[in-house]
Amino acid sequence: RMKGFETLWVPGMDHAGIATQNVVEKQLAAEGLARGDLGREKFVERTAKFVEETGGVILQQLKSIGASADWTRTAYTFSPELSRAVREAFVRLFDRGLIYRGHRVIHWCPRCLTSLSDEEAEGQDTTGALYHISYPLMDDRSRSITVATTRPETMLGDVAVAVNPEDERYKDLIGKFVVLPILDMPIPVIADEYADPAFGTGVVKITPAHDANDFEVGRRHDLPSPVVIDMHGVMNEGMDALGRVPNEIADLDRFDARAHIVKRLESEGRLVKKEVHQHAVRHCYRCDTVVEPRLSDQWFIRMSELAGPALEGARSGRVRILPEKWVGVYEHWMTNIRDWNISRQIWWGHRVPVWYCKECDPPNNVIASREDLVTCPHCNAPVVQDTDVLDTWFSSGLWPMSTLGWPNENATDLKAFYPTDVLVTAPEILFFWVARMIMFGYEFMGDAPFHSVYLHGTARDTQGRKMSKSLGNGIDPMDVVKLYGADALRYTLIAGMGMGADVFLDPNDLDKSFATGRNFATKLWNIGRFLLMNVGTGDVRAFADVKASELTRADHWILAKLDAAVRECDRAIGPVKPRGTWSPEELTAGLRLNEFAETARRFVWNELADWYVEATKARLLTEGPDQQVARAVLVHVFDHALRLLHPIVPFVTEALWQRLPGHVDGTFLATASWPSARANASDDGAGFEAVKEIVEAMRRIRSEYAIAPGKTIDAFVVASAAARTTLSEESALLARLARTAVTFASSTPATAAATAVLSGGTELVVPLEGLIDVKKECERIQAELANLEKQLASLVARLDNPGFVARAPAAVVEGERVKQGEWTTKRDLLRARYEGLCGKA
């Protein structure tokens, strides 16, 4: 915006279907109610009310931390406008044959009572058991084959056992029957490539209704799919499962049933062995319940066709993903994409815009419509709407278009701002959201929805755990805002996170965690206070009118440093949009916010405050033309520093900028122009750089010889004639900054006792006589040496003590720098200390 572009940031939120429904159901449960008691309409009303009451919190937080969004355009996926986009997208995809109804095994959450997409069922590494169960042959019960399974309870739904057709061990059994234990039911031995001879026993039981792969095998071999686990995860005879769930197992929870069945197999001598097994178990990403594979009818999107352009968009450089490491992850997902289950069996969400007609024959009996239907458009018979709702991410995926007015392709916002420029988000929703926005963008708009995807890091606690509500290890940003201000929060996070890197914060020590930003914001404020106090509110000469000949060395220096800072900040951010596609260099550069923050901080603190402000103090207090020059330069430089910093710390900078002398009422830093470096500066500030180096050298000498702070000392600067004439003008400054009376000389005084060589052939000479008490200094050094001798002797004695050779974990030994986790001996530690002391001595 400050660079003069017309910009827009649309704030908003999604309706978070499953998560919100869960919360409201929990509230109902507390009142002793279930959603069924209210009915669909009442439940949706109540949820809408809940969202209305609580949904503003996030937006309020965004405002509090200074998100400069256009709040008049605040969007919501469940609003009438965005819902219209959802219908449009659905119908278009349906008409193209990209949305279809599928009968297959999907991920089912028995707690949320809905299906989930592959992405919503998160694998968690779990230590489970692999049970080996023997199934006897029907012909010859003395022989048996052994299957391996992690979920014995599903055996009630077994319809076959499969072996690999190439597996010599079992070739003779193919086509024969085995007896399913417990149920005493004959099932065939089939040959299928799916069975891996190398895993377990090489025999796999086939349960089509409760395993996605088994379902495919069952389909290939035309087997039935008996359902033995119901929607609640409870054992029950479902479709095609008559007589498959014995009375004592019926109504048991799936995990209780597992224990029961294992026990029974054991007693019947059918459990060959049980081994520890590491595998990934899928959990519901909203409630963490173990997901149950379940046979059901769901709506899917055929993804392969949508993935093509999205993949090409990234490969061609139309869209860049930062940090770069996620590009490979994105491409892998896109190239191995699977169809997306978009229907959910909940009530909070966009109802699938499909109506069914009982009178018409397929395909006319299934009608996708933009408008609500009451009667069939083909035969006028009454129709009923599908009861499922759409995955929230279906509507979120349309966000960059729907918030700008799509499907109205002539919408002003859509024409002005699509494609957008930068999407900032967390890497964990790269597939959920980002990938789908890109696919929809290409599908419906023919172009990527944005040019840059910036995937930021994660806030973690001191143990490296992700901050989360359930763990209670999070930091409420509002607490930080209240304690130190939004700018402190912003600066700490922006400066502290490298591209895509996580940030570690201590929730129990906010003071320490946010010291960086708090200190910086305070410093900035204090510089402003100094300026307002010393420059005052009187008229200030326009900087543009100040001639180069009027500037001092310090002025030239700070202006040169400002130029450098502006250039470096611009480089850190890089171009905001590509020319068509990103060039190879641009593809991985830019958006280095931490480099931007560090550059601005260094300029303001280490250059402006530490040197220029100090060098200017005397000038500001001395009436005359130079006072006016100093005022003009100081205001100019600080004004530009505020502009540079505004995107990072908007509140402090805006408050100060509004108070600067010459501020025009009604103008805002937020919309002020971005600074640019001077094209051709006449002076690079080298003169003041020399002064600075002399001051630094003097300070080192003063500190080294412990010269009392108040005491003024004499020094000689040996320099060329040219340097003498120029630098001598800075004598007063040197006296102030280094508390040293400097005499510029052409040769070394004979009394010089120490020298400090400076760059550029200038030599600093300080006569030490009278500055230190030589006798006292010698005594101090001797005492220090004696102390070292003593320590050494003590150590040598202990080195020879065998008792110290015991091994100890390094972390236990305090006060020594040893790598964590490494084992060492106390003797090693002592030797290291010994060597250190020898070096010192």
Place this chain on the structure above:
RNA sequence: GGGCGAAUAGCUCAGCUGGUUAGAGCGCCUGUCUUACACACAGGAUGUCGGGGGUUCGAAUCCCUCUUCGCCCACCA
């Protein structure tokens, strides 16, 4: 199991295409309440840049390998 990434000061991390003496914040040590700021100022200490090998005039940076962490994906029951 496949893929990707990281390892740099006590801690958390920068270090862009290999090039003077490897940086920052916090912490630590020594001084200082110097009239903008003690949330500050001045000065200081601390690194075999994970181990080993290689390429190069030159490596924290490029290559190989080992070790240790982390992330993503995955139908091995």
